[in-house]
Amino acid sequence: MKAKLSTGKPWYKSSTTSYHWTKYLVFGAIAFLMAATGRNKYREVPIISEVSFREGEKMTYYVAYGLIKAGEAELTINPSKKIPGQFHIVGTGNSYSFFDVFFKVRDRYETYFDPNKKVPTEFVRDINEGGYSKQQHYVFDHASKTVFDIKKQREYSMDHERTQDILSAFYYARLLDTRNLQVGDRLYIPTFLDEEMFRFFLEFKGREVLSTKHGKIRTLKFTPVVQKGRVFNDEETMTIWVTDDQNRMPILLKSKLRVGAVRLELKEFANLKTPPKFY
Secondary structure, eight states: OBOOEESSOOSSOOOTTOOOHHHHHHSTTOOOOSBOOOSSOEEOOOBOSSOSOOTTOEEEEEEEETTEEEEEEEEEEEEOSSSTTSEEEEEEEEEOHHHHTTOOEEEEEEEEEETTTTEEEEEEEEEEETTEEEEEEEEEETTTTEEEETTTTEEEEOSSTTOBOTTHHHHHHTTBOOTTOOTTOEEEEEEEETTEEEEEEEEEEEEEEEEETTEEEEEEEEEEOBOTTSSBSSTTOEEEEEESSSSOOEEEEEEEBSSSEEEEEEEEEEOOSSOOOOO
């Protein structure tokens, strides 16, 4: 079955009060996930030859809704026991127990990522957000440009040789060569999501020095291009800052919703391949 190309169909049935912080982080989310076709010209940026992350890497984020720290999101890279030589990357999002009364979140995303080919081979999603649950299991065959849905026993086609899943897209974005980016450039990452090919764009907004609990650091500032009338107020209401170094580690993410705002802030990190340059 051929997957149709989406220009912004929502990837879940959300209410105006849904927070979905794992989604915002993974959008690199990046992360980054209700993308629509860009109005400006985009370009496919070359990827660096050496993978900038490694097994054992771990990043943890506070998730705040308004002024309230409501939970945490975590990204870890483990060695794959299923496929030798690949990364088993896990992203989780959990609300704190006090916040479960209002909106309980227990999200888990997994991708098996080939660091040589820079593509995912398998993707698993198991989420429960305020009573809404969803499970997905995809197997990617990039040679034939197909994705097999284990749950539905259906096969879909991909339209790009480096198609990513929702979690691997974040790590793929960390491999893009950002040295020659100019303000206004839009980066395209082909992503397969909910049985569809998504046109996922990140627009470069410039370079900034950000003050954090870990110190000051030079960052790259991006906004995803998202569809009006869904969870967000307008296009480009989400902003993410990543380190302007080989790690391209997300430091801060802010997003305005129809009701309130979500903020993700780096809590701690461990075992980065390159030590970040805080000062």
